[in-house]
Amino acid sequence: MLNPYLQGNFAPVWEERTETHDLEVTGAIPPELDGRLLRNGPNPPKLPMNDEDYHWFSGAGMIHAITLKAGRATGYRNRWVRTRALAALLDTPVPKGPNEPIHGPANTHVIHHNGHTMALVESGLPHVLSPELDRARTFDFDGGLGSPMTAHPKVDPATGELVFFGYDTLGPPFLRYHVVEASGALVHSEPVTLPRAVMMHDFAVTVSRVVFMDLPVIFDLNLALQGRPLPFHWDAEGGARLGVMPRRGRDAEVVWIDMDPNYVFHVMNAFDDGHQIVMDVLRYDRAFDTAPGEAIATGLPALTRWRVDPVARRVLEAPLDDTPVEFPRIADTHAGRPYRYGYATILGQNPEEPSFPGLVQYDLERDRSVRFDPGEHRSVSEPVFVPSAEGRNEDEGWVLAVVYDATTHLSDLVILDATSFAGPPVATVHLGARIPFGFHGSWVPRGTR
Numbered sequence: 001m002l003n004p005y006l007q008g009n010f011a012p013v014w015e016e017r018t019e020t021h022d023l024e025v026t027g028a029i030p031p032e033l034d035g036r037l038l039r040n041g042p043n044p045p046k047l048p049m050n051d052e053d054y055h056w057f058s059g060a061g062m063i064h065a066i067t068l069k070a071g072r073a074t075g076y077r078n079r080w081v082r083t084r085a086l087a088a089l090l091d092t093p094v095p096k097g098p099n100e101p102i103h104g105p106a107n108t109h110v111i112h113h114n115g116h117t118m119a120l121v122e123s124g125l126p127h128v129l130s131p132e133l134d135r136a137r138t139f140d141f142d143g144g145l146g147s148p149m150t151a152h153p154k155v156d157p158a159t160g161e162l163v164f165f166g167y168d169t170l171g172p173p174f175l176r177y178h179v180v181e182a183s184g185a186l187v188h189s190e191p192v193t194l195p196r197a198v199m200m201h202d203f204a205v206t207v208s209r210v211v212f213m214d215l216p217v218i219f220d221l222n223l224a225l226q227g228r229p230l231p232f233h234w235d236a237e238g239g240a241r242l243g244v245m246p247r248r249g250r251d252a253e254v255v256w257i258d259m260d261p262n263y264v265f266h267v268m269n270a271f272d273d274g275h276q277i278v279m280d281v282l283r284y285d286r287a288f289d290t291a292p293g294e295a296i297a298t299g300l301p302a303l304t305r306w307r308v309d310p311v312a313r314r315v316l317e318a319p320l321d322d323t324p325v326e327f328p329r330i331a332d333t334h335a336g337r338p339y340r341y342g343y344a345t346i347l348g349q350n351p352e353e354p355s356f357p358g359l360v361q362y363d364l365e366r367d368r369s370v371r372f373d374p375g376e377h378r379s380v381s382e383p384v385f386v387p388s389a390e391g392r393n394e395d396e397g398w399v400l401a402v403v404y405d406a407t408t409h410l411s412d413l414v415i416l417d418a419t420s421f422a423g424p425p426v427a428t429v430h431l432g433a434r435i436p437f438g439f440h441g442s443w444v445p446r447g448t449r
């Protein structure tokens with residue numbers, strides 16, 4: 001069977017482009033959108049000898065940047081992240097900065113915090129990128145980060161704190177928790193006791209607490225010794241748990257709560273509700289239960305609400321929707337707070353042939369959803385919400401998503417008005433290039449510190 005993650009728009013691009021002219025636009029780009037959409041995704045610089053030697057999660061990271069200014073799309077560029085592994089393959093500049101315990105591919109997310117644009121992957125250190133993306137250096141918060149950092153840190157919209165964890169497969173502690181202030185100072189670090197090394201892709205942060213997910217996708221030393229790109233497998237024997245801890249808490253304060261085995265890559269949002277925590281996740285029944293070189297899971301995820309009670313030590317699970325979706329996003333101004341709207345990418349119904357046929361906007365207050373259909377032969381990326389400066393309501397703003405057209409083999413940037421999400425888009429930027437299916441990205445307004 002062909003590796004699905006090397007076919008169609010999963011296939012890598014081989015060129016680094018630099019477009020500095022006005023790109024063709026259909027419709028009208030809101031002039032308020034002044035900045036860059038940055039996206040990250042795997043783009044192996046060479047095809048593997050054997051299909052099963054490649055996993056979508058392991059390809060070298062490539063950043064795509066689309067610049068918007070004064071109602072125009074003024075540029076597009078794409079660059080591989082200049083990691084040490086890439087330098088060995090493509091003769092790119094070797095990154096300065098601390099050595100990584102494991103050479104991560106820096107392929108999962110790209111965020112901006114305290115003047116640093118950082119490419120992230122959970123198996124390595126952040127790579128701080130130069131403005132033109134041509135250089136990178138590894139970064140460990142001035143020595144505070146002794147192990148990898150998750151690709152899903154959370155920024156507190158009130159304090160500007162960067163709250164995150166990192167998991168380590170090489171030995172205990174298998175989990176570390178960190179808080180970086182808006183100034184960039186790492187002010188809190190705590191090793192957290194886990195009985196085994198698990199894949200922990202994301203976590204939840206509320207105003208007062210964090211929630212770790214100790215779910216049964218286990219690091220597999222045998223697969224690692226065989227040189228498999230992603231040495232993890234499903235093993236429900238050890239059970240599944242959530243760990244609730246205060247935001248500046250210590251290991252001894254973590255309340256661990258057993259739950260039925262499941263797997264979650266992504267948390268949409270979470271918030272405090274009295275002593276309980278409401279946590280909206282994309283829940284799989286299981287994951288990493290397939291052979292190397294095959295799809296990630298035999299089943300598909302669905303939006304599920306967990307009500308986490310650290311006093312009763314109980315998690316109540318309730319499905320919110322049955323549409324398979326991934327890449328959940330929100331208005332980041334509501335991160336960790338009660339919220340009404342969520343956004344996600346719809347997944348095709350066949351887990352063996354991954355596809356992304358549309359977007360959904362959930363109205364969680366009214367229990368309804370609106371879909372954006374990109375059109376026949378077209379597929380979408382993760383939706384990134386950009387709030388309008390004048391907006392009073394949570395959905396006043398735009399959703400930016402990259403759309404791939406299988407007939408032209410090219411990609412567009414689509415800009416949706418989130419208050420009329422079904423479309424048509426207010427603007428479509430024709431990139432004249434293809435952006436392979438990737439993972440996550442950020443809108444960085446011009447002049448952001």
Ligand SMILES: [Fe+2]
Nearest residue numbers: 201266439440
């Ligand atoms: Fe992710």
